Amino acid sequence: MxxxxxxxxxxxxxxxxxxxxxxxxxxxxxxxxxxxxxxxxxxxxxxxxxxxxSLAAQRMSGSRSYIILAINDRERTLADWRERRGTDWVDQMLLGGILTCSKHGYRMMVELVDTHSDHVERELGAALSALQPDGVILTPPHSENPLITELLAQRAIPFARIGSDAEGPGIPLTMGDAGAAHLATTRLAELGHRHIAMIAGPSAYSLSGWRIEGWKRALAELGLPHEGLLEVGDFGYESGTRAARALLDRNPDLTAIIASSDQMALAALEVARDRGLVVPRDLSLISFDNTPIVRFSQPPLTAIDQPIAETVSRAVEQLIARGENLGGATVIEVPAGLVERSSTAAPPRPHPARA
Amino acid sequence: MxxxxxxxxxxxxxxxxxxxxxxxxxxxxxxxxxxxxxxxxxxxxxxxxxxxxSLAAQRMSGSRSYIILAINDRERTLADWRERRGTDWVDQMLLGGILTCSKHGYRMMVELVDTHSDHVERELGAALSALQPDGVILTPPHSENPLITELLAQRAIPFARIGSDAEGPGIPLTMGDAGAAHLATTRLAELGHRHIAMIAGPSAYSLSGWRIEGWKRALAELGLPHEGLLEVGDFGYESGTRAARALLDRNPDLTAIIASSDQMALAALEVARDRGLVVPRDLSLISFDNTPIVRFSQPPLTAIDQPIAETVSRAVEQLIARGENLGGATVIEVPAGLVERSSTAAPPRPHPARA
DNA sequence: ACGCATATTGAGAGCGTTCTCAAGACTTGT
DNA sequence: ACAAGTCTTGAGAACGCTCTCAATATGCGT
Structure with missing residues (x-):
């Protein structure tokens, strides 16, 4: 045959x-x-x-292409890939995206786009024209890039904005960043920590602000201070090193740090080790993301688990279900959880519970 | 507007x-x-x-679809994703694939297929019919699944077999596994190790055999023993634990282990730690893959860097260049390198160099 | 200049599907 | 049993592109 x-x-x-x-x-x-x-x-x-x-023929005649396009930041993604730093997003995006797409007879494609480039519109426009996707999934920081959201809205392509709660076209989804930061902070306070620092992400990301907000709110509720306990990084390792050093230098009483990315947390771990601090005995650490690298560090890190796969999955379902770009849609929140590992413990000199 | x-x-x-x-x-x-x-x-x-x-229109009329389909093992990939164990392949496949595809005006899509399932042909066949890709990239263990290669050959779709040097249709590509294992073994011997064990991958993967072969050949050249120094795992963490224990139990003189995956190496690291062995002082470790997780372990692991991105990139170029399924093509080898980190050192009681 | 080969252009069919719309087959109510 | 629906089916156009092949323009040798 x-x-x-x-x-x-x-x-x-x-x-x-x-x-x-x-x-x-x-x-x-x-x-x-x-x-x-x-x-x-x-x-x-x-x-x-x-x-x-045939997908192609279906696209040709029908109104649908059965393709969902996921957009990720090229610069950051490629750097992570090339340097084998572990990618925060692509893996989980694919997990949630591919599975959910195929469940509905759709296909997912990944596109890497430079958000900083001055020809975002050109690049993205070309991809849209070539693929004519039925929906687009935007991840930070693209989710709030007006050049991109406007292009999509103008072309009447339904899209999801992950990590954005802004008004306007597109379906906004978040991962409960404020709540997650609040949870991490509260958990540390329960263990007895009274000086809980935060290494935040860049302010270009809305979620950075939400995390700071959740952290501050928890501290306020607990009657704990936040002055001098905030540093800003760029999610990368080096920035984590700088931030951790600054925090430790400035606060002799510091016993806990929440980092806004796994890489920054790992950097903090390294800084602590350099200074002879044992984690979690002398310093507790909680990171955001829960990518594979924090499972195999020493000690394994307690982390906020970003439900990226689940969020992308929800986004795909929304895009497939609605044919329209409804503005001002309700924000869909997929809450993050806390995975406790071995980087958190009671502080060295436990404080009595607040009265 | x-x-x-x-x-x-x-x-x-x-x-x-x-x-x-x-x-x-x-x-x-x-x-x-x-x-x-x-x-x-x-x-x-x-x-x-x-x-x-429009991609779809081009596909409809022309003979090309401008789509390259990359096939990965579903079961393994999903487990890795779900459990956040770090994926050996998908990231790097995308890196090499997406970039090279877009350079030539092509697109890459990822398909997850169960190789063990009895409806591989059905699943894959459906994907091929729907997408009509111009080329397919097969990764282990699909590369040598006759059901798959025959299906592809029958449909006259050009395909690349990564990790296979078998005869037959499709373009074979390897990452010099024998050479890499030889390199790792030799390097350890140079450091003074005389008892160098290997935790191999499952025999269903050709590359497992090649690595054993390279390891054995190096040992033979160096006049070192291999008896009792081989264990087989399944690339997963648990199997690495079992294998490392068995190896250590059986060989009191053991000072170095080469593991055929990062996860198995990390497992060996943990076993060593449990037994009070300090890596690299008491035990040297080299892993295969060089995924992000081994950069942040304690100590960071010396690893064979599998040039997956580069290999996939080469595969894409071959597929685009040749329109045909030439059988018996020359095997393309993209050699792996050794990334030295901190899990390798001279053994505790250095042996004199061989006469 | 003339005829032939070759370079350049255009016309029309066809790819595999879904869309629109009209035709035929069945119901149902009275 | 008849008209007026409602269900079910099919015919033909359309989607945006590349293919094949024919038509025209250009170049060359003598």
Whole structure:
């Protein structure tokens, strides 16, 4: 059976089943108004011939392309990949995206776009024209880049904004950053910590602000100070090193740090080690992201688990369900959880519980 | 300018440039026989209108789909993703694949397929029919699954087999596994180690055999023993724990272990720690893969760097270049390198160099 | 200049699907 | 049993592009 098999088209199925091409199409797409008897006959033919509709042809004629395009930051992603630093996002995006897409007969494609470039519109526009996706998923920091959101809105392509709660077109989804930071802070306070610092992400990311907000709110509720306990990094390792050093230099009483990324937390761990501080005995550490690298550090890090896969999955479902770009949609929040490992413990000199 | 812009088609460009639709097509595809003057005019129109050909339409009419499909093992990939163990492959595949594809105007899609399932052909067949990719990239263990390679050959779809040097259709590519294992072994011997163990991967993977082969050959050349120094794992953490324990139990003189995956090496590190062995003082460790997790372990691991991105990139280029499925192609080898970190050192009681 | 080869252009069909719309087959109410 | 629906089916156009092939323009040798 070495002969090259010709592609099975809808026409072959129609002939085989003895119905019109259009009827097959209806069966394939679950159209209404088809007699059960005919439907079964067509299904049998499809099965027998192994027919699968061509995505390209479906796109050509129909209004849908069955493609969801996920946009990630190129610069950051490539750097992470090249230097094997561990990617915060792409893995989990694919996990959530591919699975959910295929469940609905869709396909996911990944596009890397430079948000800082002055030809974002050009790059993204080309991808949109070529692929004509039914939906686009934006991740930070693209989620709030007006050049991008406006381009998408103008082209009337439904899109999801992950990590954004701004008004405007597109479906906003967040991962409960404020709540997660609040949770981490509270947990540390429960362990007895009274000087809890935060290494935040860059302010260009909305989620950086939300995390700071959650941290501050928890501290306020607990009657703990926040002055001098905040440093800003860029999510990268080096910035974590700088921030941890500054924090430790400035606060002799510091016993706990929450870092806004795994890499910054790992950097803090290294700084602590250099200074002879044992984690978690002398210093507790909680990171954001929960990527694989924090499972195998010494000690393994307690981390806020960003439910990226779940969030992307929700985004995909929203995009597939709604055909429209409804502005001002309710923010969908997929809450993050706390995975306790071995970088958190009671502080060296436990303070009595607050009265 | 809030009006919904209609898609710019090749017809719009033709009109704008005052030429036929066919001429525009020729310019876009770099066809020969177009006067420079006309070409420039058309290019200007394309630029002005922001025309980008529709992938779907190109696929419909032409012979190419401009899509390369990368197949990865679903079971393993999903487990790695879900449990945040770090994926050995997908990241780097995307790095090499996406970049190289886009350089040639192609797109890469990822498909997860269960190699053990009895409906591999069905699953893969559906993906092939829907996408009609111009090329497929197979990663282990799919690279040598006859069900898959035969399906591809029968459909006359060019494909690359990464991690396979078998005869038959498809372009074979390897990462010099024997050489890499040889290199790691030799390096350890240079440091003075005389009892160098290997935790191999499952025998279903050809590369497992190659690595054992390289290790054994190096040992033979160096006059060192290999008896009792081989254990087989499944690349996963737990299997690494079992293997490391067995190795250490059986060989009191053991001072170095080469593990066939990062996770197994990390497991060995943990076993050593449990037994009070300090790495690298008491035990040297070299892992295969060099994924992010070994950069942040304590100590950071010396590792064989699998050039997955580069290999996939080469595969993409081959697939795009050749339109044909030439059997018995020469094996393309992208050699792996050794990244020295802090898990390797001279053994506790250095042996004199061999006479 | 003339005829032939070659370079350049355009016209029309076709790719595999879904869309629109019209035709035929069945119901149902009276 | 008849008209007026409602269900079910099919025919043909359309999607945006590349293919094939024919038509025209240009270059060359003598």
């Amino acid at each position: 070495a002969r090259v098999r010709k592609t099975v088209t809808i026409r072959d199925v129609a002939e085989d089943a003895g119905v019109s091409l259009q009827t097959v199409s209806r069966v394939v797409n679950g159209g209404p108004n088809v007699r059960p008897q005919v439907r079964d006959k067509v299904r049998a033919a499809i099965e027998r011939l192994g027919y699968v509709p | 809030a009006r919904v812009r209609k898609t710019v088609t090749i017809r719009d460009v033709a009109e704008d440039a005052g030429v036929s639709l066919q001429t525009v097509s020729r310019v876009v595809n770099g066809g020969p026989n177009v006067r420079p003057q006309v070409r420039d005019k058309v290019r200007a129109a394309i630029e002005r209108l922001g025309y980008v050909p």
